[in-house]
Amino acid sequence: MDIYNPVWTSQSAGSHESMPCGGGDIGLNVWVEKDDVLFYISRSGSFDENNTLLKSGRVRLRLTPNPFRDNDFSQTLNLSDGKVIIRGGTTAIEVWVDVHNPIIHVEVNSKEKVETEVFYENWRYKDRLVRKGEGNQNSYKWALPEKLFTKSDIIEVEKEAVCFYHRNSSPTIFDVTVSQQGLDSVKNRFFNPLENLISGGKLWGDNLKYSHTGYGTYMDTDYQFWSLKSKKPASGHRICVALHTAQEEGIDDWKKALDRISRQADVLSAKQTAQKWWQDYWERSYIIIDKDRKGSEAWKTGRNYQLFRYMLGCNAYGAYPTKFNGGLFTFDPVFVDSTQAFTPDYRKWGGGTFTAQNQRLVYFPMLKSGDFDMMGAQFDFYLRILRNAEIRSQSYWGHDGACFTEQMENFGLPNPSEYGWKRPDYFDKGIEYNAWLEYQWDTVLEFCLMILETNAYNNSDITRYIPFIESCLTFFDEHYTRLAKRRGAKSLDENGHLVLYPGTACETYKMAYNATPTVAALTVVLERLVALDNHPVDKEKWEGMLSRIPPITTRVMDGRELIAPARLWERVNNVESPQLYPVFPWRLYGIGKKDIHLAINTYLYDPDMLKFRSHVGWKQDNIFAACLGLTDEAKRLTLLKMADGPFRFPAFWGPGFDWTPDHNWGGSGMIGLQEMLVQTVDDKIYLFPAWPKEWNVHFKLHLSGNTIVEAELVNGKLGKLNVSPSHRLKDVINMIGDR
Structure with missing residues (x-):
C-alpha cells in the first residue's frame, strides 16, 4: 500500500484540505493550518434531538518551538498502519485510532524538548438557532419549525482533562414523527434510538494541565475553547481522546463507562493491534493498476479505489452504517457550497436519515473486497427497526410484513x-x-x-x-x-x-x-x-x-x-436507469447468461438511458457497462468516476447529487472496477470480462463459494493466477484472450 500513501509537503488552507484518519467507528479530518495541527472528531451513531449527526468537536495542537519553521513540513497518510504522520524539523506527530476501543491517540516525538498546548474547541457551547437552509443537516430538512435549536453540549474540566458530551432531551424528532404519522397509539411499542442518547468523550494527556478558556472563530462559526498546556517541556508527549455514545438514564453511568474506556488508552499493545488490523485489511483484497506508471490515469484509478476503501474501513465496526452523504469525513460546508455557511455539523440529506438507494452502493463492494465483517452495521440497522416497520404495516393496512x-x-x-x-x-x-x-x-x-x-x-x-x-x-x-x-x-x-x-x-x-x-x-x-x-x-x-x-x-x-x-x-x-437493474444488482442478464442482447440493446439504444448517462455520484452506468462486457465504455466511465475529486484528498468526491465526500460515488466506482476484473455465473469464473488489455493489474478479490482469486495481467498477458480453493481453477474462463 505504500505506493498509494498521500504525501503533502505544504500545509493546508482549511479543513477542506484535510486527510482522513480513523478506525473502528471513528473518523478524523486531520490537517495542519498556520502551524497548528487540527482534527475534527466524528463517531458513528452520535445523533442529537433533531437527528443531526454531530461531530464531537475539534482538537488543535500547538507546539513550542514551532517545528514547521523554514517550510520543513510533510503530512502522510500511512495506509498500511492506518495513521497520519506529520513531520517538521526533528519532530514527528502521529495520529491514529484504536480499532477495537474508541480512543484517539496523538503522539509527539522530538529530538528537542517542546511544549505542547492542546485546545478542545466546541461550537455547541451554546444553543444555536437552526437557520434557513441549515435544516438539511437534520430530519426537518426544508420544513423547519419556528425557533428550532441545536441544543448545547456540556463541557467540564475534570482532573486535568476536558469532558464534553451532548445529552438528548425530550421531545426529539422521534416524538414529532410518530405524532405526525398518526402512530401515537402504538408509540410505546417502537424502538427509539434517540431517547436519552449521550454522545461525547474526554481529552487528556500524560503531561497536561488545565490552562484557560476563551473564544474564537473558525471559518463561519464561533466556538469556545478549553486549553490544556504541558506541565514541562519534553521530547515526548501523548494526548488521548476517549469517546462514548450510549443511551443512559443518568449521566453518572455514562461517565463511569467513559472512565472504563479511557483506561484502555494505557494498553501497550493497542497500537500494534490496530496496525495489525489494518495490515490484515489490506492483505484481504486489493486492486493495483499500472504500478510502474505512477501518476497515470489508470494508476490513479487504482490508488483512489484503495483510498476510498480506507475511508470505509474507518467505520468497520460502527453502531450505524457508513452514511452515503459524507460518512465520518464531512468538513466545513462553505468549502463545498459557498452559500452553505453553517457549522461543521452540516451535511445535506440528513444525519439520522438513511436513503436506501444510496446506502446500497456503499455496501455492495464489500462483498468482493471480502469485508464481510463490516457489513453487519448495515444489516443490523434494518434488524433493529424491523419491528417498527411491521407495526407500521399493521397500523395502516392491517396486514403483516415490514414496510421500509x-x-x-x-x-x-x-x-x-x-x-x-x-x-x-x-x-x-x-x-x-x-x-x-x-x-x-x-x-x-x-x-x-x-x-x-x-x-x-x-x-x-x-x-x-x-x-x-x-x-x-x-x-x-x-x-x-x-x-x-x-x-x-x-x-x-x-x-x-x-x-x-x-x-x-426507482x-x-x-x-x-x-x-x-x-x-x-x-x-x-x-x-x-x-x-x-x-x-x-x-x-x-x-x-x-x-x-x-x-x-x-x-x-x-x-x-x-x-x-x-x-x-x-x-x-x-x-x-435513474432502472431498466438495467436486472443486470445489476439482480444479475438476471449479463456475461454468460441468455438474452444478454436485450440488456446490451437497452444500454446502447434506450433513449432515456442515453439522456441520463453520467459518471457523477450514484450513477451506475460504469457498473452496467462492466457487467455487460462493454470494455471501452467501462474504461471510459471508470476513468471519469475514479479520477481525483475536486479536493486535496483525491477520494473526497462530490458533492454530486448529495454531499462531500460522496460515498455512493466511491462505492459505485469500486463496484464497477471489481466487475471489470472478475464476474461469476453459476460455477463459472469470468476473468477480465471488461478489462482493457493495456492496463497492467494485480488484484485479489472474493467470490461466491468461499473463493478468492488473485491474478496479475502484464502487457496483455495473464501472469500470476491463484485460485482458492484450488479445485475452482478449472472454472476460470480467461476472457482477455477473446479481445
Whole structure:
C-alpha cells in the first residue's frame, strides 16, 4: 500500500484540505493550518434531538518551538498502519485510532524538548438557532419549525482533562414523527434510538494541565475553547481522546463507562493491534493498476479505489452504517457550497436519515473486497427497526410484513418532511406524499440480497436475518394482494401473477405497473431464499409466492427489443436507469447468461438511458457497462468516476447529487472496477470480462463459494493466477484472450 500513501509537503488552507484518519467507528479530518495541527472528531451513531449527526468537536495542537519553521513540513497518510504522520524539523506527530476501543491517540516525538498546548474547541457551547437552509443537516430538512435549536453540549474540566458530551432531551424528532404519522397509539411499542442518547468523550494527556478558556472563530462559526498546556517541556508527549455514545438514564453511568474506556488508552499493545488490523485489511483484497506508471490515469484509478476503501474501513465496526452523504469525513460546508455557511455539523440529506438507494452502493463492494465483517452495521440497522416497520404495516393496512420506505429515519419511519407536512386528509397514511418517493419500498430487497450473498460468499450464518428477509417479502405479497382486492374481485391477473401497482421504478418511472426493478428483486430474493440450505426457511410458502411474480417486461424500439422500466408508468420524475437493474444488482442478464442482447440493446439504444448517462455520484452506468462486457465504455466511465475529486484528498468526491465526500460515488466506482476484473455465473469464473488489455493489474478479490482469486495481467498477458480453493481453477474462463 505504500505506493498509494498521500504525501503533502505544504500545509493546508482549511479543513477542506484535510486527510482522513480513523478506525473502528471513528473518523478524523486531520490537517495542519498556520502551524497548528487540527482534527475534527466524528463517531458513528452520535445523533442529537433533531437527528443531526454531530461531530464531537475539534482538537488543535500547538507546539513550542514551532517545528514547521523554514517550510520543513510533510503530512502522510500511512495506509498500511492506518495513521497520519506529520513531520517538521526533528519532530514527528502521529495520529491514529484504536480499532477495537474508541480512543484517539496523538503522539509527539522530538529530538528537542517542546511544549505542547492542546485546545478542545466546541461550537455547541451554546444553543444555536437552526437557520434557513441549515435544516438539511437534520430530519426537518426544508420544513423547519419556528425557533428550532441545536441544543448545547456540556463541557467540564475534570482532573486535568476536558469532558464534553451532548445529552438528548425530550421531545426529539422521534416524538414529532410518530405524532405526525398518526402512530401515537402504538408509540410505546417502537424502538427509539434517540431517547436519552449521550454522545461525547474526554481529552487528556500524560503531561497536561488545565490552562484557560476563551473564544474564537473558525471559518463561519464561533466556538469556545478549553486549553490544556504541558506541565514541562519534553521530547515526548501523548494526548488521548476517549469517546462514548450510549443511551443512559443518568449521566453518572455514562461517565463511569467513559472512565472504563479511557483506561484502555494505557494498553501497550493497542497500537500494534490496530496496525495489525489494518495490515490484515489490506492483505484481504486489493486492486493495483499500472504500478510502474505512477501518476497515470489508470494508476490513479487504482490508488483512489484503495483510498476510498480506507475511508470505509474507518467505520468497520460502527453502531450505524457508513452514511452515503459524507460518512465520518464531512468538513466545513462553505468549502463545498459557498452559500452553505453553517457549522461543521452540516451535511445535506440528513444525519439520522438513511436513503436506501444510496446506502446500497456503499455496501455492495464489500462483498468482493471480502469485508464481510463490516457489513453487519448495515444489516443490523434494518434488524433493529424491523419491528417498527411491521407495526407500521399493521397500523395502516392491517396486514403483516415490514414496510421500509426509501427516505427513512434511524427508527424506521419515513423522514417527516418527505412524508409530507401538508397532506390531503384522503391520502393513504402509509404512503409518503412525495412525487419522488411515493410507493418506493423495494430497495430493502437489495439489502436482503446482500445478506444472502454473505452466506454464498463466506458461508456466513444468516439465521438471525431470515425473519427480516421473510418479513420484507411478506409485505409485498400481502400489500399488493390487498390493493388488488380493493380494486376488484380478483387478487391476481389472468396469468395468476401479482399486480404490482401502484409502484415505482426507482424515483424515475412513477405510478408504475410491474416495475422492472421490483419484479427482478422479488424474483431473485425468492429464488435465493428457496435455494438456501441449513437455514430455517418455509420453502413451500416462498415457492408459492415465486410462482406469482410477473415476468420482466420488454419493448421494441426502432426494431430492437429492450428491457422496459415497467409494464406501464404515468410519468418520468428523475434520472435513474432502472431498466438495467436486472443486470445489476439482480444479475438476471449479463456475461454468460441468455438474452444478454436485450440488456446490451437497452444500454446502447434506450433513449432515456442515453439522456441520463453520467459518471457523477450514484450513477451506475460504469457498473452496467462492466457487467455487460462493454470494455471501452467501462474504461471510459471508470476513468471519469475514479479520477481525483475536486479536493486535496483525491477520494473526497462530490458533492454530486448529495454531499462531500460522496460515498455512493466511491462505492459505485469500486463496484464497477471489481466487475471489470472478475464476474461469476453459476460455477463459472469470468476473468477480465471488461478489462482493457493495456492496463497492467494485480488484484485479489472474493467470490461466491468461499473463493478468492488473485491474478496479475502484464502487457496483455495473464501472469500470476491463484485460485482458492484450488479445485475452482478449472472454472476460470480467461476472457482477455477473446479481445
